[in-house]
Amino acid sequence: MVAIPELPQDARFVRALLQSEELLKQQASSVFARCDLNQNGQIERDELKVLCEAMHQRIGLKRLDQIELGIRLGKFDDDFSGGLDSAEFVNLYKSLLQDALGEDVCEPNPPARSRSRGRSRVSKQPSLELANLPSDPRYIRAILSSEQLLRQQALAAFGELDRDGNGQIDRDELFGLCLQLHRKLGLKLPDDIELGVQLARYDEDLSGGLDRHEFLQLYKQLLQESLARAALRLNVGDEVIVPYLGEESGRRYHALVTSVTEEGAGRRFVNLRWLRPPMGQRPKEYVSGHGLDDTEYTRVPLELVKLKAEADTTMSI
CATH class of the missing domain: 1.10.238.10 (EF-hand)
Structure with a gap:
């Protein structure tokens, strides 16, 4: 099973996506890149099956059999190519989110309570769990x-x-x-x-x-x-997207956090280990040729660092 961290985790986030066209397109683009396993610019039946299974496990989407997968694919395949390009995929992704929301996606319910205006004032209990707060x-x-x-x-x-x-x-x-x-x-x-x-x-x-x-x-x-x-909550081992300060392009690359240090005036720096590109997967997104020996430019100001999981929601990686 391919991990798709960009997928929403509960009904509240699904509703947020469905209420914002811009956010929906950003999320769909990120999920598309993750699901396009053969990198041919299309989502095909087998890749759609992987996505639907991940959405079943994450937000309770009903499992689709091979016939239902084919129907979904055909419904949004406007150019009859046999797969969905990124524009067609946005509409399919929206449809799947709407279906998942209709599947009674689990989320905590606000506690029932009396709303009597005439009762005496009760001191707030700090231990109360608030169901409607965002979680990430x-x-x-x-x-x-x-x-x-x-x-x-x-x-x-x-x-x-x-x-x-x-x-x-x-x-x-x-x-x-x-x-x-x-x-x-x-x-x-x-x-x-x-x-x-x-x-x-x-x-x-x-x-x-x-x-x-x-x-x-x-x-x-x-x-x-x-x-x-x-943004300050980085842990050792987190994968991040950061600029390589040994060049002036401002391009961001993949790295792992090795530590976070703090200097005078509260200035924080993240120490990194640059990642080598996985076989055949967009090598330009990884530092190559220099810096990989962990001796050069592995210390970056915290404000320049983005968690990969968060960066994926705002740009296609």
Whole structure:
């Protein structure tokens, strides 16, 4: 089974893709490159079977038999070539995502709770698991790229956080949100002073809490901060895409992380081992001829480094 890390992992990310044509095309392009095993620029029946099996395992797409695979292929093969080019594949990929979404893709449900406005205020429990928070950087980018999706997600998170049902997010409830973003995405956990500053910054009517409109602005800021922090979460052995500083082209190449070091003023560097190209697979995407002995240009500023899994969502590799 070919690993396809670009595939969405749950129904929320599927909905994000289906609501953004730009993001859908980026994802489809990345998945196309991964599934085109013979590199002929087309997705054929056997390659489509691999994709559908991966989508079955990842997001619950119904398994397709040989006849159903042929029907899918024929439906989107506009030029009758026997396979799907990248443009035709986008429409097929969208169709498969829609089918998977209709297959009751598993995702956690928000906990049921009373919304009585008359009950006394209950202190927020920081251990609450929030079902509607994004779980990875790709999903954050999807949310931030769509105002409609951002509003939907913010309102869903607001509903989970507002445990006392007073229509506002107070300090304790805001801490619960920050704690979950810290656990899931590495957001820096604010102390009491920072928490108060965040609350005051967006509390436009000085009510001591955030209504839905005010919370939307704060939620967007926290997602942006989480996305920035996620870039710092590199582990030894991660495959990354980085420029080779021994040349001026700015071209990015494949490498493995060997360590992350920090110098004065908080400047971080990633130490790398350059990867040699796999047999017959686009050697221009790998450093060749020089630098491969791990003695030259293997230290790159962190801000120039992208995780391969994330880079695949924004460019065809």
